[in-house]
Amino acid sequence: MNFKIGDLVRFVDEPIEGHITSFMKDGLVGVTDDTGFEIPVASQKITLVHGNMRQVEDELEEQNIPVGKFIEKGIYLALTGEQKDGLVKFFLVNETSYELLVSVMEVQGTKHTGLYANIIPAREYHQIYTANFSTIHKWPGLLFQIIRTSRKPHNAVPMIEKNLKIKALDLINSKEHSEVLPEKAWLYELDKVEENIGIDKLKDHFISHRPTKK
Known part of the structure; x- marks a missing residue:
């Protein structure tokens, strides 16, 4: 095998x-x-061991979401664990009302290797990877490809495609709470919309900040 x-x-x-x-x-x-x-x-x-990698004790109680409220934002990579214990767990956390079709690939140079592929229901989380804190310099870059869909009416959204490389300095920051993950984690927002400045906006920025002649 x-x-x-x-x-x-x-x-x-x-x-x-x-x-x-x-x-x-x-x-x-x-x-x-x-x-x-x-x-x-x-x-x-x-x-x-096949199936969902969540432990039985990690199961969450049902989240009470107001009827008619569709949550569009909140897809995270979450890292849990303590450096003194050595083990770090990677989770994909879905705080949205979307059902996610997810593919995660390890990126080494020009080579891609599939690490995880599954469907993550709304308001759920799945473990996707495990590593040691001591080998953080060897952790691979990760490529996330995520399709968001729902049986409820929702606005059309593009596929998420995001490259992420975890660095040791990232873990200096404090852990944060997630709405669905039962423990604090280092959170990386995957559905954050990156602003495209563009050449025209960049020119306007420099012109507007140019010192005026006296």
Whole structure:
């Protein structure tokens, strides 16, 4: 079986689950459990756990959303965990009323590798990746492609396509609360509209700020 970084796996001979965080020599795979400890194990001694990667204890109570209120903004990449524990979890958080069709790819130079593809319902979150804080300099760049849709009437919106590279300096900032994620996280807004300044606006800016001659 072909495994990849971030896969949720279960040990065949022991009641242990964790995420793949490294590939070692001689066919060994590094699996990090919830304690943040990386366990080396032979690849034939683990099996992939399919389905939603959320833990049972992470299930949220139903959110009471006012009838008729359609929430259009609030799609985030969220990173949780403590640096002292070593393990960081990547979540896609959907605070909107849209249903999201999501593809996440690892970007290394000109090569792209699929990490995650799934549907995230409105007001839900999915775990998409796991890594170690100690290897932050090796974390890949991520390409997000997100289609927003809903069975409720809504304004037409374009597909989101966003590249993101997490840097160590980003994690100096304080964690924030999310409306649907049950713990504080470093949040990266994926549906933020980037302002296109344009050449004409740029010229106007410089002209308007040019010192006047006396």
